[in-house]
Amino acid sequence: MKLLDSYYKNNKCLVIAEVAQAHDGSLGMAHAFIDAVAAAGADAIKFQTHIAEEESTPEEPWRLKFSLQDKTRYDYWKRMEFTRDQWEGLRNHALERKLLFLSSPFSVAAVDLLEELGVPLWKVASGEIMNRPVIDRMIQTGKPILISTGMCTLEELDNCIGWLREANSEYLIFQCTSEYPSPPEKVGLNLLSFYRDRYQCPVGLSDHSGTIYPGIAAAVLGALIIEVHVTFSKQMFGPDISSSITMDQLKELVEGIGFVGRMLSHSVDKEIISADYKEMRNIFYKSLVARSDLPAGTVLKEPMIASKKPGSGISPYRMKDLIGKKLRISVSVNHQFTESDFEN
Incomplete structure (x- = not known):
């Protein structure tokens, strides 16, 4: 009109x-x-x-x-x-x-x-x-x-x-x-x-x-x-x-x-808005950590691994990737796993 x-x-x-x-x-x-x-x-x-x-x-x-x-x-x-x-x-x-x-x-x-x-x-x-x-x-x-x-x-x-x-x-x-x-x-x-x-x-x-x-x-x-x-x-x-x-x-x-x-009147781009939440994801997402103290040479099994906050480490989405890997170093409980923790 x-x-x-x-x-x-x-x-x-x-x-x-x-x-x-x-x-x-x-x-x-x-x-x-x-x-x-x-x-x-x-x-x-x-x-x-x-x-x-x-x-x-x-x-x-x-x-x-x-x-x-x-x-x-x-x-x-x-x-x-x-x-x-x-x-x-x-x-x-x-x-x-x-x-x-x-x-x-x-x-x-x-x-x-x-x-x-x-x-x-x-x-x-x-x-x-x-x-x-x-x-x-x-x-x-x-x-x-x-x-x-x-x-x-x-x-x-x-x-x-x-x-x-x-x-x-x-x-x-x-x-x-x-x-x-x-x-x-x-x-x-x-x-x-x-x-x-x-x-x-x-x-x-x-x-x-x-x-x-x-x-x-x-x-x-x-x-x-x-x-x-x-x-x-x-x-x-x-x-x-x-x-x-x-x-x-x-x-x-x-x-x-x-x-x-x-x-x-405002469209939202999912990729852009997700980038805005990077810090929030680190707070609310979880990472794969050691459930207990583990000595060097331990071959990881699923019961040895837990998913806990924060989300700044390896994502729980990759749980199966860690099973069967051998620890290169000793780790303590709640240690957040990194790729350098494992033998090649």
């Missing part, structure tokens, strides 16, 4: 911390997430931009009835709204903390609002993958589009990618499992290579496992973006807490992915 090339050099993944609705409608909490995500070392913070009257009706059913204060799902989305000025404040705060500011739009109006704020790319939630008006509006901006595959069928994904290709849009596909939390058996890391091959595009993982393990594994498998839900505590309120990781875990994830990137 051209916009994010700087992140992809040297096998570096972009790590997106997804806040979603974890702020529970509190602007102060949303700002607190920005500071915490920046401190944990993530590259980007992502929210969700909901405009209730543009995306929902009072008849929308609950995915999970978790809120005691909201009579309907529509009421919940309404409570999650921020004004344009509030969104601008969040964007400015994120940029001050050196974070990419991202937000998933759920209506054309939300795309328009975020476009005014200058978001650098788009994230299509899996429930929006057939929302042609929203995707067409994203395409019009000319910015890269990240596609989440959680709920869609392969046919629907084919259709969506077809629209993007027709418009010559830049895109990335996220493997995503829409279970909260998703069990390891359903994370679907095998689909990273499937999507990469099928659509000839970069891939990423949008993880709902509530752990750091899939993200690190996906980085090893070449995912270019890892997205995880974040929370301040597993005891917080909200629909995504069980599938989120804490800030301490986010820091571990960022460090783990960085470690993976460094591993993948």
Whole structure:
């Protein structure tokens, strides 16, 4: 992806911390997430931009009835709204903390609002993958589009990618499992290579496992973006807490992915690295030594020879070479045999 090339050099993944609705409608909490995500070392913070009257009706059913204060799902989305000025404040705060500011739009109006704020790319939630008006509006901006595959069928994904290709849009596909939390058996890391091959595009993982393990594994498998839900505590309120990781875990994830990137970007030459361990081999390897005092003229038998550290003498690998040799000199116990100890 051209916009994010700087992140992809040297096998570096972009790590997106997804806040979603974890702020529970509190602007102060949303700002607190920005500071915490920046401190944990993530590259980007992502929210969700909901405009209730543009995306929902009072008849929308609950995915999970978790809120005691909201009579309907529509009421919940309404409570999650921020004004344009509030969104601008969040964007400015994120940029001050050196974070990419991202937000998933759920209506054309939300795309328009975020476009005014200058978001650098788009994230299509899996429930929006057939929302042609929203995707067409994203395409019009000319910015890269990240596609989440959680709920869609392969046919629907084919259709969506077809629209993007027709418009010559830049895109990335996220493997995503829409279970909260998703069990390891359903994370679907095998689909990273499937999507990469099928659509000839970069891939990423949008993880709902509530752990750091899939993200690190996906980085090893070449995912270019890892997205995880974040929370301040597993005891917080909200629909995504069980599938989120804490800030301490986010820091571990960022460090783990960085470690993976460094591993993948450096090749090791076995001959060169072995030469570096010469002194260590002398310490840990063993040499052939006399098991007891032996007089000159002794013809060596296997019970007379022991393998002991250090490894600066004749290697135990040559045990059979010493059997049957006659000592030219007397040696004491633990004497490290040398070639000059034997008659020709």
